[in-house]
Amino acid sequence: MPPVASEQPAENTQTVDEDEWAAFERDVVAPTRMPHRPAAVTAAATISAAPMTAEELAAQQEKEKETIKKSREAEAEGEREDAARLLEDEFDEMEQLEERVRRLKHKREELRKMKSVEDAETREMDESPPAAAAAPSEGQDNHAESKSSDDEDDEDDDDDYDDDWDNWRFK
Numbered sequence: 646m647p648p649v650a651s652e653q654p655a656e657n658t659q660t661v662d663e664d665e666w667a668a669f670e671r672d673v674v675a676p677t678r679m680p681h682r683p684a685a686v687t688a689a690a691t692i693s694a695a696p697m698t699a700e701e702l703a704a705q706q707e708k709e710k711e712t713i714k715k716s717r718e719a720e721a722e723g724e725r726e727d728a729a730r731l732l733e734d735e736f737d738e739m740e741q742l743e744e745r746v747r748r749l750k751h752k753r754e755e756l757r758k759m760k761s762v763e764d765a766e767t768r769e770m771d772e773s774p775p776a777a778a779a780a781p782s783e784g785q786d787n788h789a790e791s792k793s794s795d796d797e798d799d800e801d802d803d804d805d806y807d808d809d810w811d812n813w814r815f816k
Contacts, residue, residue, distance in 0.1 A: 697705070
């Protein structure tokens, strides 16, 4: 009968080498690398941190909240500065436009004054016409008569043309 596992022959008993046993334990306990993953990926994915107490965790969360609050305040301050800058730009543009309006109004007033002066001069000339203008010469009378006769001829031609055009449908 074969020997039972619990029974070991005294002859096979060997002494254990302590150095060899320690090396064996290190090999077994050490993490093994997976053949399909490179070592760099495993190391980059490993997160190690010391355990934290509840107080430390609460303090860390409070610090994160304050950081977020400060960043929001800084962002809001930046937005306020942008709005103020845009408002200043708009006021500057309005001032420039108002100045332009003032210049144009001033120029309009100058033109009105110049026109009123010219109108006054022409009225003075109309009220007291010179002697040459008051009594037309013979050449001017002939010109006026020839002009009126040309106008009458043009009117007659227009009437004939209109009569022909109006009756074209009824023939």
